Each structure stands twice: as structure tokens, then as C-alpha cells.
Amino acid sequence: MDDSMEKKHPLNDLMRETMAKIREMVDTNTIVGQPITTPDGVTLIPISKVSFGFGSGGGDYGKTTPKENFGGGSAAGVKIDPVAFLVIKDGTTRVLPVAVPPVSTVDRIVEMVPDILDKAEKYFDKKQEDPTC
Structure with a gap:
């Protein structure tokens, strides 16, 4: 064609x-x-x-x-x-x-990663501002 x-x-x-x-x-x-x-x-x-x-x-x-x-x-x-x-x-x-809520441990860990990273970032930011913490 x-x-x-x-x-x-x-x-x-x-x-x-x-x-x-x-x-x-x-x-x-x-x-x-x-x-x-x-x-x-x-x-x-x-x-x-x-x-x-x-x-x-x-x-x-x-x-x-x-x-x-x-x-x-x-x-x-x-x-x-x-x-x-x-x-x-x-x-x-x-x-x-x-x-639907995660059913396995791996699913729960993957879901928690963003919150853990946010908390760690805030901790290190606070540590840089005030080294006595």
C-alpha cells in the first residue's frame, strides 16, 4: 500500500x-x-x-x-x-x-520514609543553627 x-x-x-x-x-x-x-x-x-x-x-x-x-x-x-x-x-x-492502608511491614516502611526524612532534615537544620543541641 x-x-x-x-x-x-x-x-x-x-x-x-x-x-x-x-x-x-x-x-x-x-x-x-x-x-x-x-x-x-x-x-x-x-x-x-x-x-x-x-x-x-x-x-x-x-x-x-x-x-x-x-x-x-x-x-x-x-x-x-x-x-x-x-x-x-x-x-x-x-x-x-x-x-488502602498498607498490609505488610515493607509497605509500612515505604510509607513512613517521607516523614522520617522530614524529621531528620529538621533535626539537622536545628543542629546547624544551634550546635549545643
């Missing part, structure tokens, strides 16, 4: 339109949402996990001109799962998970 025929084929139009619709649904604002600021100065930023898939197919039937007897279809699916909120208050950022 030559290049000019491929560009004009209805299956290409079908796939192009499907991908355009998926792009509309799945953008960076879907994954990292718009910041929400509360009256007391706390900023919440929603974080989501997005999964998507699509399929297209078609065929030419009978005649030699593809546009006369083309049959095709496409489908797409998008799944959006909330994962966490970034909570920003007084210059400190924390992750507030929305997911």
Missing part, C-alpha cells in the same frame, strides 16, 4: 479520532489536579493514577475502492484512581494517601 493511500484510509481516520478523544480525557490535569486552597491557608493537590487502553480495527470488503465498503470500529477505556493528596501548610508538604 503506497503512502498516499494509507493517509486517506478510513481506518487511519478512525484511529486518529479515537486517540484525539483519549488525549482530551487524559491530560496532566487528570493526574495532578488543580490546587484547592482552604480558608485557613492549606493547599491540597489531588494526585491520581490513570490507566487507559484503546483498540481499533476494520476491513475493506468487496470492491477495490476502500471507502465504498469499509467496516470498522474502535473502543477506548479510561480508569482514574485517586492515590493521594499533597497537603501544603506553612511551607511544609506532606503526602496524605487515599489508598
